Amino acid sequence: MLIQPWDAALDDAEWRQWIADGHDFGILGVNGPPGQGPVAVPTPFCTDAGRLLIHLARPNPVWKAVEQDANVTFTVVGDxxxxxxxxxxxxxxxxxxxxxxxxxxxxxxxxxATVIDDPVAKAELLGRQMAHFRPDGDHAPVDPDRPPRTGMLPGIRGLELDVVEVLAKFKYDDHKPVEHRTAVASRLGERGQGLDTPTARQQLRRLDRVGPWKP
Known part of the structure; x- marks a missing residue:
């Protein structure tokens, strides 16, 4: 991913906060077999101590690709x-x-990537995901020895993605004059289509931190 100097994250806290603000769905990319394209899988995820946690259905074609090459890329795009x-x-x-x-x-x-097949380990992974996506606890216990999970766990496999490197990009014209960025954010707010409003919010947030661009 090309990252111009003015598009780079201002610090690690910026991209971490952006992910924590509800950006928890992305694309898992894995090298495919020779002669075929990469395998790309859209999926929710959560973070856990320097790892990304995912679970997918056992029939998913990604498993063969991961077993052939455990080096993967996970991409999150938004705003x-x-x-x-x-x-x-x-x-x-x-x-x-x-x-x-x-x-x-x-x-x-x-x-x-590390594939998780052990029932207890899968239950622990699901428990951490449930804590993220359903923090109110309005779900049955994630216990491999109790229904309904007992019959469901064999149908999935877990993935722990140990993060080796992070590339973060915030492309909001930060190299343009302050007046230009302010005007674009205002126009996005007026248009109000799709993700215009959160995009304007990001542009103004960056403007507050960056101010006039200094190479």
């Missing part, structure tokens, strides 16, 4: 919106000559 060219035209430039772009946040985790 994205298309920015029309006229919004980005500089002073003295005809609006129709403005260059469009897309604003977005993306975090890529480069990981080493």
């Amino acid at each position: 994205y919106a298309f920015v029309p060219g006229p919004w980005r035209a500089g002073p003295g430039t005809p609006p129709t000559d403005g260059v469009p772009t897309s604003s977005y946040a993306a975090v890529q985790f480069i990981c080493r």
